[in-house]
Amino acid sequence: MSMELTGAEIVVRCLRDEGVEYVFGYPGGAVLHIYDALFQQEQVKHILVRHEQGATHAADGYARATGRPGVVLVTSGPGATNAVTGIATAYMDSIPLVVLTGQVPTALIGNDAFQEVDNVGITRPCVKHNFLVKDVRDLALTLKKAFYIATTGRPGPVLVDLPKDVTAAKAPYVYPERVRIRSYNPVTRGHPGQIRRAVDLILRARRPVFYTGGGVILSDAAEVLTELVQRLDYPITSTLMGLGGYPATDRRFLGMLGMHGTYEANMAMHHCDVLIAIGARFDDRVTGNVEKFCPHAKIIHVDIDPASISKNVKVDIPIVGDVGRVLRDMLRVLDATDRSPDREALAAWWRQIEEWRAMDCLKYDREAPVIKPQYVLEQLYEVTRGEAFLTSDVGQHQMWAAQFYKFDKPRRWINSGGLGTMGFGLPAAMGVQLAHPDALVCCITGEGSIQMCIQELSTCKQYGLPIKIINLNNRYLGMVRQWQEFFYQGRYAMSYMESLPDFVKLAEAYGHVGMRIERREDVRPALEEALAMKDRLVFLDFITDQTENVYPMVPAGAGLSEMILV
Amino acid sequence: MRHIISILLENEAGALSRVAGLFSARGYNIHSLTVAPTEDPSLSRMTLVTSGSDEVIEQITKQLNKLIDVVKLVDLTEGPHIERELMLIKLRAEGEARAELLRLTEIFRGRVLDVTPTTYTVELTGTGEKLDAFLEAVGEGAILETVRSGTSGIARGERALA
Numbered sequence: 001m002s003m004e005l006t007g008a009e010i011v012v013r014c015l016r017d018e019g020v021e022y023v024f025g026y027p028g029g030a031v032l033h034i035y036d037a038l039f040q041q042e043q044v045k046h047i048l049v050r051h052e053q054g055a056t057h058a059a060d061g062y063a064r065a066t067g068r069p070g071v072v073l074v075t076s077g078p079g080a081t082n083a084v085t086g087i088a089t090a091y092m093d094s095i096p097l098v099v100l101t102g103q104v105p106t107a108l109i110g111n112d113a114f115q116e117v118d119n120v121g122i123t124r125p126c127v128k129h130n131f132l133v134k135d136v137r138d139l140a141l142t143l144k145k146a147f148y149i150a151t152t153g154r155p156g157p158v159l160v161d162l163p164k165d166v167t168a169a170k171a172p173y174v175y176p177e178r179v180r181i182r183s184y185n186p187v188t189r190g191h192p193g194q195i196r197r198a199v200d201l202i203l204r205a206r207r208p209v210f211y212t213g214g215g216v217i218l219s220d221a222a223e224v225l226t227e228l229v230q231r232l233d234y235p236i237t238s239t240l241m242g243l244g245g246y247p248a249t250d251r252r253f254l255g256m257l258g259m260h261g262t263y264e265a266n267m268a269m270h271h272c273d274v275l276i277a278i279g280a281r282f283d284d285r286v287t288g289n290v291e292k293f294c295p296h297a298k299i300i301h302v303d304i305d306p307a308s309i310s311k312n313v314k315v316d317i318p319i320v321g322d323v324g325r326v327l328r329d330m331l332r333v334l335d336a337t338d339r340s341p342d343r344e345a346l347a348a349w350w351r352q353i354e355e356w357r358a359m360d361c362l363k364y365d366r367e368a369p370v371i372k373p374q375y376v377l378e379q380l381y382e383v384t385r386g387e388a389f390l391t392s393d394v395g396q397h398q399m400w401a402a403q404f405y406k407f408d409k410p411r412r413w414i415n416s417g418g419l420g421t422m423g424f425g426l427p428a429a430m431g432v433q434l435a436h437p438d439a440l441v442c443c444i445t446g447e448g449s450i451q452m453c454i455q456e457l458s459t460c461k462q463y464g465l466p467i468k469i470i471n472l473n474n475r476y477l478g479m480v481r482q483w484q485e486f487f488y489q490g491r492y493a494m495s496y497m498e499s500l501p502d503f504v505k506l507a508e509a510y511g512h513v514g515m516r517i518e519r520r521e522d523v524r525p526a527l528e529e530a531l532a533m534k535d536r537l538v539f540l541d542f543i544t545d546q547t548e549n550v551y552p553m554v555p556a557g558a559g560l561s562e563m564i565l566v
Numbered sequence: 567m568r569h570i571i572s573i574l575l576e577n578e579a580g581a582l583s584r585v586a587g588l589f590s591a592r593g594y595n596i597h598s599l600t601v602a603p604t605e606d607p608s609l610s611r612m613t614l615v616t617s618g619s620d621e622v623i624e625q626i627t628k629q630l631n632k633l634i635d636v637v638k639l640v641d642l643t644e645g646p647h648i649e650r651e652l653m654l655i656k657l658r659a660e661g662e663a664r665a666e667l668l669r670l671t672e673i674f675r676g677r678v679l680d681v682t683p684t685t686y687t688v689e690l691t692g693t694g695e696k697l698d699a700f701l702e703a704v705g706e707g708a709i710l711e712t713v714r715s716g717t718s719g720i721a722r723g724e725r726a727l728a
Contacts, residue, residue, distance in 0.1 A: 124580075129634040183575075184634050306631070307629050
């Protein structure tokens with residue numbers, strides 16, 4: 001007979017047996033038993049955030065940077081509702097999280113008790129699955145299931161709601177080695193016949209292009225993708241979520257596609273005859289007007305989620321399976337054949353692509369006396385030699401970072417792609433820095449986004465996280481301003497950030513280093529100075545051009561070939 | 567087109583709301599929905615009638631399959647199947663109408679479950695179309711109240727969802 005433990009002790013033991021390194025959380029009445037159990041051990045470390053949204057984003061950043069599930073612990077009621085934005089963020093980008101929420105005692109559920117909210121109900125549409133544990137004897141198995149569901153198949157957040165009395169009650173502790181859920185059996189191996197058909201089509205292509213997404217990162221398939229693309233010598237473009245899945249400095253990489261994608265990437269998409277979509281989901285920001293999407297192409301789509309296939313765009317060869325495994329199978333099929341791509345057609349296709357590339361669609365006014373935001377990112381790339389982890393908030397700065405920082409490795413670019421959550425960048429950077437204590441972690445942000453989770457500067461101080469915050473401060477909600485300029489005749493409703501704080505003083509008030517950079521020639525020295533402060537958080541407030549826009553741009557409703565170029 | 571989707575799902579708290587929530591969140595139609603435990607008390611059987619283009623129905627079945635609580639499902643309308651709906655109907659039955667309503671009930675193979683000097687309460691089973699036809703036949707004026715169970719369905723022959 002194994003020893004009886006309290007529910008709270010069982011929670012902590014499960015986390016330990018799951019190999020959890022960090023829990024990101026915030027205490028409150030309903031989770032006090034769990035905090036007491038955490039306090040009495042040392043293996044599982046707890047990071048105290050300043051707002052529960054920060055806890056979910058930090059756990060999310062940790063998960064994205066490592067591939068391991070992020071773990072969150074928050075109290076009932078407002079603790080849980082504050083976490084919802086972060087849960088939805090992780091859900092949209094398929095990030096594995098296990099979120100533990102406190103709940104009022106089972107006898108009070110449904111009574112409108114103090115700090116009671118229906119956590120399972122509120123989060124149902126934005127989790128992969130959720131559980132309410134009503135009996136302490138189910139607790140360990142439920143937590144095992146939560147980790148299993150969160151990390152397998154198409155990953156995602158799983159919430160476990162823990163009534164206070166369940167965490168006080170006792171039960172024998174047994175952590176199951178394995179778990180089987182009869183209704184959940186994700187497919188990992190692609191159908192061999194479909195894979196052969198796909199390779200056949202790939203080899204017959206005259207104007208092929210790879211279109212790859214976040215699934216490549218999630219599946220740890222960057223290496224095998226690189227091998228396949230280089231062996232075929234086909235062009236490749238990536239979604240915002242897929243950046244780093246293929247080395248951006250390789251000539252075959254056309255840059256990001258979609259609304260703010262490069263001219264060469266979008267034109268290659270529009271004119272291709274075979275589209276090879278890998279771990280991407282044909283999001284509206286990628287396809288533009290679906291009626292005009294890839295009009296000449298036969299489409300191969302590899303995805304672990306059957307529901308992602310033919311959801312927005314009907315595909316010709318669907319392959320359900322783990323991206324890495326399917327790509328390896330494709331390589332094996334290629335190994336076994338003596339056929340090779342039509343080199344002549346491919347050479348002509350590359351000539352066409354190089355013509356598009358020669359448009360230099362990301363050019364900007366390099367002589368401008370003001371600080372151009374693109375210039376800051378280019379300089380950051382050079383100074384960090386492309387080796388930094390970049391987290392980002394949401395808006396113009398996010399697009400410029402995606403366009404100008406060349407990611408050669410996966411899990412280095414960490415941003416909220418699907419939900420577009422402002423406030424993501426700083427707490428996500430905390431999770432990344434904790435996962436990689438010796439790495440350089442930069443948070444690319446703007447004066448709008450950073451203020452949405454600015455309180456986490458205090459967390460950074462407490463745990464000594466030497467994040468470098470690159471604030472592209474144009475005194476506007478830049479992306480909103482850009483749309484108002486283009487589509488609302490310049491009526492800038494509420495897009496000017498009035499009464500901004502002095503970010504230098506603010507950073508100093510939190511015990512960090514603040515720098516304000518107003519001249520172009522100071523950009524690089526400031527970056528070098530900041531990066532040299534290896535053990536300090538430095539807040540670099542770059543005063544940038546107020547009216548710079550993100551180009552190219554595919555306006556809403558247009559096709560990918562209908563870009564605004566500058 | 568109308569589809570009858572039959573679903574085996576875990577008999578757990580919240581499973582029904584996951585299905586209902588999926589339909590409302592993604593803007594799919596639900597014409598009717600019935601659910602009850604099966605002979606295996608850990609499972610519930612749900613019959614859901616919906617409509618949409620082939621693409622929408624494909625998405626519905628994929629999204630349903632993605633729900634962790636869904637064990638198995640089948641689109642019954644893809645093959646030969648039987649469907650039945652139960653209706654209880656309270657009719658105003660006075661004077662000469664009493665005899666006529668009784669005849670109609672017999673023609674539709676209904677049963678009178680409750681009689682008062684002024685009303686009949688009738689039980690009727692069949693396809694939704696048959697129930698509609700009965701309502702049409704008795705006429706709006708006679709109807710005091712109707713309760714319909716929604717469609718239940720099962721495949722013909724050996725095919726079984728288990």
